Amino acid sequence: MxxxxxxxxxxxxxxxxAGTGPSxxxxxxxxxxxxxxxxxxSFKERGIAKLDRLDQDETQSVCSQYSTAAPPKEVAERIEKANMALVKPPSDGKYLGDWKRGEQIAQRGTGFQYSDTRETPVGGNCYACHELSKAEISYGTIGPSLHNFAKIRGYGPDIQKYAWGKVYNAHAYTACSFMPRFGAQGILSEQQLKDVVALLMDPESPVNK
Ligand code: HEC
Incomplete structure (x- = not known):
């Protein structure tokens, strides 16, 4: 029995x-x-967190069809190309804001939670997934350490552009990234994005110390 x-x-x-492929x-x-x-x-709406958050866009729904974070090469290239097209450069062409403000944004986890209101300051919550400086004793490890990011990669315009693009829309570089799309989904403002990029790129920032 x-x-x-x-x-x-x-x-x-x-x-x-069973099937011919993921889709x-x-x-x-x-x-x-x-x-x-x-x-x-199973989910219940609470405060500003509505059930439409469970609706996946094209990128998420394609990525959900693969059990690992790595879809086949041609699928990954298609997703990355579509997401790269969504990356908007800063309106004045300058990638760097103020790293001190960027640090506050990176350490702030509020915004868009059910317990927040629409007026609650929005953070990037970067520390929840990344090590950002050596002084940090508590951080998440879903993402790679960003300590010495520019010191290792370089401080030049190409890396500034990459840092901007990555924070703006991580899926433009890693098709099925777990990182939020801070610019493409309007999580952070243009000024906040610049401040966070300065945190990664400024030689005086604790990230590069
Ligand atoms: C939910 C977790 C999560 C959060 C929050 C997050 N990231 Fe990430 N991040 C990742 C993961 C995972 C990767 C590695 C995969 C990839 O490249 O997309 C990554 C990669 C990166 C990279 C590329 C590193 C390299 O060496 O090329 C940068 C830069 C970065 N994140 C910056 C940030 C910044 C700045 C913030 C906050 C505004 C942030 N991340 C918030 C998960 C996260």
Whole structure:
């Protein structure tokens, strides 16, 4: 009896997983639709956090079809190209703001949470995923350490442009990045983006000390 049940469960799993590719069979689509439905019934709206946050855009939905963060090369290139097109350079052409303000933005985790209002100052929450300086004793490690970012990469205009683009829209460089798209999704303002880029690029910033 037990064995039969287990065999039946395995068959169902296989049927759900079999297909020609990640976007393959009709049963894959059905499993994905069921997962979305389950999430939508499990989450509750609270404050400014509405259920539309569960709606995936094209990039997220393609990335969700792969079990690792790395889709096939041609898919990755397509996603990166589409996201690169969304990167807007600063209106005055200057990438660097004030690193001291940038540090406050990087250390601030508020904004867009259910307990925030629309007036709550928005931060970049960078420290939750990155080490930023040696003085830091508590930081997340989802992302690589950014300590000595410009000291290692260089302080020149190419790296400034890369830092801007990366913070503006990480998916332009890493198709299925876990990093928020701070510019492309309007999380940080143009001035805040410049301040954060200065935090990464200024030789006097604790990032490069
Ligand atoms: C939810 C986690 C998360 C948050 C929050 C986050 N990042 Fe990232 N970041 C990542 C991950 C993961 C990577 C590595 C994958 C990639 O390159 O996209 C990364 C990569 C980077 C890189 C590229 C590093 C390199 O050596 O090329 C930079 C620069 C960066 N992040 C800056 C920032 C800044 C500045 C902030 C805050 C405004 C921030 N990140 C917030 C997860 C995060």
């Amino acid at each position: 037990h064995k039969t049940l287990i065999a039946a469960a395995c068959a169902a799993v296989l049927a759900g997983c 393959g069979s009709a049963s894959d689509a059905a499993v994905r639709a069921k997962a979305v439905e389950t999430m939508k019934t």
